Amino acid sequence: MSSQLLDALLREQTAIEAFIALLEQEAAAMTDGDFKQLPALAERKSELAEQIKALSQQREQQQLALGYAQGRGGADAACAAGGKTLQQAWHDLLASAAQAHHFNHRNGVMVHTHLEFTRQTISFLQAGGEPLYGPDGTHKAGSAGGNRLALG
Numbered sequence: 797m798s799s800q801l802l803d804a805l806l807r808e809q810t811a812i813e814a815f816i817a818l819l820e821q822e823a824a825a826m827t828d829g830d831f832k833q834l835p836a837l838a839e840r841k842s843e844l845a846e847q848i849k850a851l852s853q854q855r856e857q858q859q860l861a862l863g864y865a866q867g868r869g870g871a872d873a874a875c876a877a878g879g880k881t882l883q884q885a886w887h888d889l890l891a892s893a894a895q896a897h898h899f900n901h902r903n904g905v906m907v908h909t910h911l912e913f914t915r916q917t918i919s920f921l922q923a924g925g926e927p928l929y930g931p932d933g934t935h936k937a938g939s940a941g942g943n944r945l946a947l948g
Contacts, residue, residue, distance in 0.1 A: 798862055798878055804855040805875075805885040811851055812892040815844045819899040826906045 818841055825833040856866040864870040864877075875886035 798858065798874075798882070801855070801858040801862065801874060801878065802882055802885055804851065804858045805882070805889055808848065808851040808855055809885065809889045809892055811844060811848045812889065812896055815841070815848060816892065816896050816899060818844060819896065819903055822903050823899070823906065826903070826910065 818837060822834065822837045822841070825831065825837065855871065859866060859870040859874045862874050864874040871886060875882040
């Protein structure tokens with residue numbers, strides 16, 4: 797077993813776990829409507845993504861040093877040859893990466909949903925370029941365009 801490859805796997809795993817925690821914070825902020833947090837979270841997310849990329853490259857350098865190819869295939873082979881500890885570390889890293897991918901996709905869907913709701917709201921409020929309310933604050937009849945369901 798290569799202790800250097802194991803260390804590289806564990807550092808990458810730690811960074812991915814931090815990324816997952818950040819994705820959970822991002823989802824909570826959107827769910828709670830605390831959109832002021834999002835810019836700082838996005839910045840930190842970008843930093844962690846760069847860190848994960850660098851750690852992945854370091855892991856691949858360890859694979860090359862051991863005579864294995866870069867990429868997933870090389871990591872699979874290196875960890876399979878390295879024994880149970882390396883195999884488990886690689887398995888854990890892949891599971892965390894899959895979870896991070898899922899959470900990031902979920903957050904992207906949440907962002908898209910919020911944006912679409914905002915677009916629809918703006919479109920409704922602009923209904924044909926006519927203001928929804930008059931200068932006196934009363935609702936302008938017919939500006940929402942639709943049929944009246946009740947008279948009264």
